[in-house]
Amino acid sequence: MLDTHEAKRLHILIAGAGIGGLSAAIALRQAGHVVDVFESSRFAVELGAAIHLPPNVNGLLRRLGIQPDDFRCNDAEFVSVFDSQGNVVSSKDVRNLREIYPFPWQLSHRIDLHEALKAKATSLHGPGVPVTIHLRCKVVGCDPAHASLTLSDGTVVQGDLLIGADGVHSVLRKVIAQEDIAAEPSGGSAFRFLIPISKVKENPETAALVQKAGELQFWDGQYRRLVIYPCRNNTELNFVCLHPDTESEGTTEGWNIAGSQENLLRVFDEFSPAMKALLEMADPESIKLWRLLDRKALGTWINGKSCLIGDAAHPFLPHQGQGGAQAIEDGVALGALFPLGTSRDEIADRLELYMKCRYERATMVQNFSRQAAFKISAKDAVGGTSTDPLEFMRINFGHDAHDFATNMLRKHLASRITNPDALCSVFGPSNPLILGAPDSQAILGSPSQRLLEIEFRARRNYLETFLPRMDSRIASPGGWSKASWAVRRIQPAEWKGHGEITVVGLCIFNSILSPDQTEPKEFNPVIFCDNAEFVIAAREELNLPILLVDLKERFIGAQYQMKLERSGHTFMEIHADLAANHQNGESGTDLGGKSWVSLTLLKPDVVEALLPGLANVIGRLQGLDMKDPVIARSKLTV
Ligand SMILES: Cc1cc2nc3c(=O)[nH]c(=O)nc-3n(C[C@H](O)[C@H](O)[C@H](O)COP(=O)(O)OP(=O)(O)OC[C@H]3O[C@@H](n4cnc5c(N)ncnc54)[C@H](O)[C@@H]3O)c2cc1C
Structure with a gap:
């Protein structure tokens, strides 16, 4: 006979063990459910550079039992805007943000964050049943009404709830949303790499560029922008070198596409000698070229007993540092909306609530990211609308997706009494x-x-x-x-x-x-x-x-x-x-x-x-x- 907990548990299937999929897995495990995650890669080569953990998501991670300080995150302390010659346009001290937001704004390496999420999901300790991550399991299709997914070897796995967290090139998107809107090039690309800060400090020409710990720097040139900030306890400097995609080689897209240093220096040739000296320090082998994709909002993220989260639902341009954050918000909201005891009959109804909690918010932040983009060309009508990197901060940072979803669920349930x-x-x-x-x-x-x-x-x-x-x-x-x-x-x-x-x-x-x-x-x-x-x-x-x-x-x-x-x-x-x-x-x-x-x-x-x-x-x-x-x-x- 089943014990009462087991009888109440839902079996949840998640396609994709990225930032969003793992966050959902932890939140739902901690809510008391049994979670299986299917990931196409082997996690053999960890990829990625730095990623923001702004207050709106920093608190969510802490609630899941993940302490960003344990994986060498450093605080964002200053936000400075420069012109291409290094003249200061504006500089703000953001160390006092704790007065306005309950949790800090920190900067992480994506690999460290991903490791911490994996460890928390699969840990034998802590609340709930450890999550099972099935590696090298590519999901090729699903049946949204019955919450089942199909793997590339033909295996069909049946669950109670199915979550499509398979990233920007999601295969589940068109089945669940019943719309085939693929992500499209936004017109921008970025060179990405990291440089050890000790190396930058050793060079007299570049040392002055890293004087302030925790400084996010935005260097604006014509139709290009450099975004530079430290991670790993201020020991590594992360570069996102944004430019029109027509100026860098290749049209392929992905997280692991090599970029050339020669091109990097050519594209950012108008910048100050000190900045060019800094770009020259990049290890040529480490430079990746990241094509920035955007996509029209889908009409829905839910269908029957299935839903989309993260980039599969709403891919983000990187200009607000909110792509990972919104994926985590989605996952944590699902955890709040599916407490133990949620019956199978209630799943479709809860997914409606998930839409109410998340769609408007994520779509709004997505739009902020578009407005905060650098201007790609004279014809670009959207990029460059917002020139203050902190303009949308209050809305972005002041939201607690767990409390918000809990509130919605409480009122939804109470309205039925x-x-x-x-x-x-x-x-x-x-x-x-x-x-x-x-x-x-x-x-x-x-x-x-x-x-x-x-x-x-x-x-x-x-x-x-x-x-x-x-x-x-x-x-x-x-x-x-x-x-x-x-x-x-x-x-x-x-x-x-x-x-x-x-x-x-x-x-x-x-x-x-x-x-x-x-x-x-x-x-x-x-x-x-x-x-x-x-x-x-x-x-x-x-x-x-x-x-x-x-x-x-x-x-x-x-x-x-x-x-x-x-x-x-x-x-x-x-x-x-x-x-x-x-x-x-x-x-x-x-x-x-x-x-x-x-x-x-x-x-x-x-x-x-x-x-x-x-x-x-x-x-x-x-x-x-x-x-x-x-x-x-x-x-x-x-
Ligand atoms: C390798 C990589 C490096 C990245 N580097 C950065 C970075 O440096 N800075 C930054 O800001 N953002 C980076 N991102 C993007 C950022 O992590 C995401 O935009 C954000 O976290 C949204 O998370 P997500 O879980 O929706 O998508 P993702 O984090 O992209 O995760 C999607 C997961 O689904 C898996 N997957 C895809 N298709 C299938 C399938 N058919 N079946 C099963 N699994 C599948 C993928 O392998 C991946 O693990 C990176 C993403 C990846 C995958």
């Missing part, structure tokens, strides 16, 4: 939020009415999972957003019952709950209170997300402590050190004084057993991962 009970209404669209009716803020009051407010920051896309509708969002740029825990005392005169009441609630700032809301406002997805009469009234009369718990407050010297408990189990604590907070006023800014809010560290199954009625809420709050809590308001007196 026809008779939501009171507890499942918390945090969900199943709560028929009546806009214009008294909302939770009526209970938590305006900021000036609050006794204590501890502000913190959390991932924006995660906070959005607490908003009520699929199209609700937080109007703040970047990857972080602000929220707070507020404590308020409601006086007897303010309600029909008796006595003073204490409430504790989560406040999400800058919320836009529906597209017709013009001004962002605070939203309170959950409030805790220890007065049963008040909770019943607020829930039944106002339909507010308020939960009954025990609130235990005390002072230990100048330390204020509030414990939230149910059935004798503490699930959350709020601490405020009021010693430094002598102003006891309201300002909305950090009043000083240490504060923290902690959630129980108990695992979900233990919380479920101890506090079944609160487990969902606690689990969601545990995911908040609150950073930098500060006392923003306090009227507490010691």
